[in-house]
Amino acid sequence: MSSDSNVFSSSRYIRIVAYIVLSISALVVLYPILFLVFTSLKDTNGFYTNPFLPTLDVHFENYPQAIQTGKLGLYFMNSVVVAVASVILTVIISVLGGYALGKMKIPGSELIILVFMTFNFIPGIAIYIPLYKMMANMRMLENIFSIILPYVAWQLPFSMYIFKKFFETIPSDLVESGRIDGCSEMQTFMKIVLPLVKPAIATVIVFTFINNWGELMWAQIVTSSSVALKTLPVGLLNFKTEMGVQWGPYAAGLCLVTIPLLVVFAYFQKYFIAGLTQGAVKG
Amino acid sequence: MAVSVNRRYAMIGLVFLLPAIVVYLIFAVVPFFDNLILSFQEWNGFSARSFVGIRNYIDAFEDDIFRTAIKNSVFLGIFSSLISVIIGVLFAWLLLFVSRASGGLYRTILFSPSMIPAVITALIFSFVFEPEFGILNSVFRAVGLESMVHAWLTDQGTVMGCLLFVSAWKQVGLTMVLCFAGMQGIPFSLFEAAKLEGAGDWYIFRRIIAPLTSSFIQLSAIFALMSGLKIYDTVLALTNGGPGNYTMVMPMWIMKNTFSFNEYGFGAAMSVIFVVIVLIGEIAVKKLIKGDAYEF
Structure with missing residues (x-):
C-alpha cells in the first residue's frame, strides 16, 4: 500500500x-x-x-579503555558464541519439528503446538530454580552449554510455530511429487522444502538472536560463580560500578554494544515484524 | 494402503519432532513440574528436600516485601501496557498520514528501542536520570526550572514514574509497528467508500480501523502486559529495587530469596504465584480485547 x-x-x-x-x-x-x-x-x-x-x-581513547577495563572483549566473545550456537541449533531443531507438525500428518499436531505455546508464557524464574540445581548436579555450570542449551529450548515454541505456519502454506502436491519420485523423506525435505523456507528461517534467526543476545536473568544465575562465562548483559551490569564516574569510557562501552545491533537490525526489521505479525493473523 | 503410508509418514514425522520434544522436556517442562513440587518443600539447596505442605505459600502472602513486589509488577504491567497500546495505536494511525519515505524513517527510529536489550536501555537511562549531570536535571537547570530538579531514582515520588517511562519507551515502537502492519492489511476501498460517504478521519479510525485491527491490538497488549509483569532487567539496572524495597518486583525478590538467601522452596512457591498472576493477566487481555481476525 x-x-x-x-x-x-x-x-x-x-x-x-x-x-x-x-x-x-x-x-x-x-x-x-x-x-x-x-x-x-x-x-x-x-x-x-x-x-x-x-x-x-x-x-577515541575511551573505546580501548572501555574494552580493557571492563573485560568487554571477553564478554563480547562469550555473547557471540552463545548467540550463534543457540541460533543455529534452534533453527535446525525447530525447522524439523515445524515440518513434522505442518506437513507430516502427525496425529494431534495442533494440540502439540498449543502445549508448547502455553508453556512459552510461563515466566522463566519458575523454571530456573530446579534447572540451576540440575545443572550444578551434572557439573555443567563451568560449561558454556549450560547457557546455550536452555536458550535453544526456550526459543523452540515460537520458532516451531513460525515454521509450522509457513509449511502449511506450501502446497502438499510439491511434497508429494518428491515422495512419488522416490526421494526419501529426508531428501524431499532437503531438496524441495528447505529452499522454499528461507524467509521463515530469516525471521527465526532474527527473533532468537535478539532474545538470546539480551537475556540477563538465566545468564546471571549460571555465571554467578564464574567470570569466564559471563555474557555482555551480565558484564555491562557490573561495568557501571567498575567505571565509576568516568562517563566517557562508560558511554563508549555501551555504544560498542548498542550501535552494531541497531545498524544490523534496522536492516533486518522486516523479518522481525513479519514473524510477530504471524501471531496476529490466525488461520 | 493409504492408511499405512500415512502412518509411515507420521512415524518419520515423530522422528523429526523428537529433538524438539526432548530438549524442551529437559530444559522447560521437567524443571517446571519439579518447581511445582519444590514449592511445597523446604530446601536450602544442599540438604534433603522435605515436604512442608502449603507453608511456603502462607509465608509468601505474609511477606510484606513480596506483597509490595506483586503490587509493583502488576502496576507496571497494567500501566505500561495501557500507555504503550494507546500511544502505539495512535502513532500507527498517524503514520497513515505521512509520506512513504518519512513514514519508513519514523518507523525505524521509533522501533529501534525494541531491539536493544533491556539492560542496555536501562543503563542508557541511568544517564538521563542521574541527579548531578543527567540529561533531565541539566535541562531543567538550563531553562531555569530549579524546582523540577529531582533525585529521580531515589525519590519515592518519582521513581515509579521513571520506570514506567523507560518500560513504555521500549514498548511503544513494537505496538506501533504491529498495529501499523494490521492497518496496512485493510483494503483501501473501505476508506475510499467511507470518505465518499462523508466520514471524517476520526470516525474512520473508530469505526473501521480500530475494529479491523483488533487482533493486532490484542496481540500487542499481551506482549506489553507480559513485558511489564515480567520486568526485571530494567528495574535491576536502574534502581536494584530501591530506594529500600520500594520498587521491588516479583522476579527480583524471587531471585534474591532463592539464590542469595538459599530459600529454594520459598522462592519456588513465589514463582508459582507469579505464574498464576501472569496467566490471569493473559486471560484478562483476551477477554477485554476481542481479537477477531478478518480475511479480506
Whole structure:
C-alpha cells in the first residue's frame, strides 16, 4: 500500500499534527542514544563543560579503555558464541519439528503446538530454580552449554510455530511429487522444502538472536560463580560500578554494544515484524 | 494402503519432532513440574528436600516485601501496557498520514528501542536520570526550572514514574509497528467508500480501523502486559529495587530469596504465584480485547 497518494493525504490539518507528533517522539527516542555517542567521544573535562552537544575535541581513547577495563572483549566473545550456537541449533531443531507438525500428518499436531505455546508464557524464574540445581548436579555450570542449551529450548515454541505456519502454506502436491519420485523423506525435505523456507528461517534467526543476545536473568544465575562465562548483559551490569564516574569510557562501552545491533537490525526489521505479525493473523 | 503410508509418514514425522520434544522436556517442562513440587518443600539447596505442605505459600502472602513486589509488577504491567497500546495505536494511525519515505524513517527510529536489550536501555537511562549531570536535571537547570530538579531514582515520588517511562519507551515502537502492519492489511476501498460517504478521519479510525485491527491490538497488549509483569532487567539496572524495597518486583525478590538467601522452596512457591498472576493477566487481555481476525 502506498502512502503518497492515499485517501488520507487530503486531511491537511491532521497531516501536520502527524508530522509534529512523530518528529518529537522520534527525537525523544533518538536523543538518549545520540547523547551516548557524543559522551563516548569526550574526555571528562569536555563532558562537564558541554554535556549536551557534540564537540570537535574528539577522544577515541575511551573505546580501548572501555574494552580493557571492563573485560568487554571477553564478554563480547562469550555473547557471540552463545548467540550463534543457540541460533543455529534452534533453527535446525525447530525447522524439523515445524515440518513434522505442518506437513507430516502427525496425529494431534495442533494440540502439540498449543502445549508448547502455553508453556512459552510461563515466566522463566519458575523454571530456573530446579534447572540451576540440575545443572550444578551434572557439573555443567563451568560449561558454556549450560547457557546455550536452555536458550535453544526456550526459543523452540515460537520458532516451531513460525515454521509450522509457513509449511502449511506450501502446497502438499510439491511434497508429494518428491515422495512419488522416490526421494526419501529426508531428501524431499532437503531438496524441495528447505529452499522454499528461507524467509521463515530469516525471521527465526532474527527473533532468537535478539532474545538470546539480551537475556540477563538465566545468564546471571549460571555465571554467578564464574567470570569466564559471563555474557555482555551480565558484564555491562557490573561495568557501571567498575567505571565509576568516568562517563566517557562508560558511554563508549555501551555504544560498542548498542550501535552494531541497531545498524544490523534496522536492516533486518522486516523479518522481525513479519514473524510477530504471524501471531496476529490466525488461520 | 493409504492408511499405512500415512502412518509411515507420521512415524518419520515423530522422528523429526523428537529433538524438539526432548530438549524442551529437559530444559522447560521437567524443571517446571519439579518447581511445582519444590514449592511445597523446604530446601536450602544442599540438604534433603522435605515436604512442608502449603507453608511456603502462607509465608509468601505474609511477606510484606513480596506483597509490595506483586503490587509493583502488576502496576507496571497494567500501566505500561495501557500507555504503550494507546500511544502505539495512535502513532500507527498517524503514520497513515505521512509520506512513504518519512513514514519508513519514523518507523525505524521509533522501533529501534525494541531491539536493544533491556539492560542496555536501562543503563542508557541511568544517564538521563542521574541527579548531578543527567540529561533531565541539566535541562531543567538550563531553562531555569530549579524546582523540577529531582533525585529521580531515589525519590519515592518519582521513581515509579521513571520506570514506567523507560518500560513504555521500549514498548511503544513494537505496538506501533504491529498495529501499523494490521492497518496496512485493510483494503483501501473501505476508506475510499467511507470518505465518499462523508466520514471524517476520526470516525474512520473508530469505526473501521480500530475494529479491523483488533487482533493486532490484542496481540500487542499481551506482549506489553507480559513485558511489564515480567520486568526485571530494567528495574535491576536502574534502581536494584530501591530506594529500600520500594520498587521491588516479583522476579527480583524471587531471585534474591532463592539464590542469595538459599530459600529454594520459598522462592519456588513465589514463582508459582507469579505464574498464576501472569496467566490471569493473559486471560484478562483476551477477554477485554476481542481479537477477531478478518480475511479480506
